[in-house]
Amino acid sequence: MFTLEQIETLEQVIKKSRFIAVAGPISGESAAKAFVAAHSDPAANHNCWAWRVGQTYRFNDDGEPSGTAGKPILQAMDRLQLDNVAVVVTRWFGGVLLGSGGLIRAYGGTAAACLRAATLVGVVAVREVTIAAAFSDLALVKARLAGIGSVHIQSETFTETGAIIKALLPEAMVQQIAQTLTDATSGRVQITLPLG
Structure with missing residues (x-):
């Protein structure tokens, strides 16, 4: 399309x-x-x-x-x-x-x-993903997301321990990006993937 x-x-x-x-x-x-x-x-x-x-x-x-x-x-x-x-x-x-x-x-x-x-x-199909990262991992997570084409950060909300990022990711790369972020933070990042 x-x-x-x-x-x-x-x-x-x-x-x-x-x-x-x-x-x-x-x-x-x-x-x-x-x-x-x-x-x-x-x-x-x-x-x-x-x-x-x-x-x-x-x-x-x-x-x-x-x-x-x-x-x-x-x-x-x-x-x-x-x-x-x-x-x-x-x-x-x-x-x-x-x-x-x-x-x-x-x-x-x-x-x-x-x-x-x-x-x-x-037209690139996208999925919304929620990413919870501690302050210690936030810069790394944002840098990894910035290095991937077609990623759009919709919002960033700060909590007591870190931030919640809502991002649009290319649908074909959601699993790969989730694995990259998990590996980069030694599993500390929490990613809520869309259903389906």
């Missing part, structure tokens, strides 16, 4: 209608709704969109015939195996009717061209 590195825009004219696609990374459903609102033009004839976050997705034809705009935009995203992405394709009608097939090609094609122009980055 991939997501976009940054927002990408592409414009094209198809049979006198102007289409502008804006695609960008999103973090969740509320971010998707904000993206659609921010990149829709109320002066345009249609602002059609689609977004996907994991197994959750939505699309909208915004007044175009059913299935001719939002779904082709979503299909363009799915063909590139994109996740955490929203796309808005805005159309200004140019006076020439495109028909259902023409609309599907125009919306899906504009979205696909925009997505192909964007820089894709791999």
Whole structure:
């Protein structure tokens, strides 16, 4: 699975209608709704969109015939195996009717061209882990975590004897990282692994 590195825009004219696609990374459903609102033009004839976050997705034809705009935009995203992405394709009608097939090609094609122009980055599956370390081991634990790519420390709470660290670890490396921390602290660190 991939997501976009940054927002990408592409414009094209198809049979006198102007289409502008804006695609960008999103973090969740509320971010998707904000993206659609921010990149829709109320002066345009249609602002059609689609977004996907994991197994959750939505699309909208915004007044175009059913299935001719939002779904082709979503299909363009799915063909590139994109996740955490929203796309808005805005159309200004140019006076020439495109028909259902023409609309599907125009919306899906504009979205696909925009997505192909964007820089894709791999999505790394992560798991939340809780790490309890004594003050004497804390610097070592944090140094080991910092030396591993794709580790994100969410929070660090201090206790009387040390700290509780909540971290996001790459799912494929959870067991390996846990073993590394256990070995480095001679078993003194307590790691609560996620279920599953």
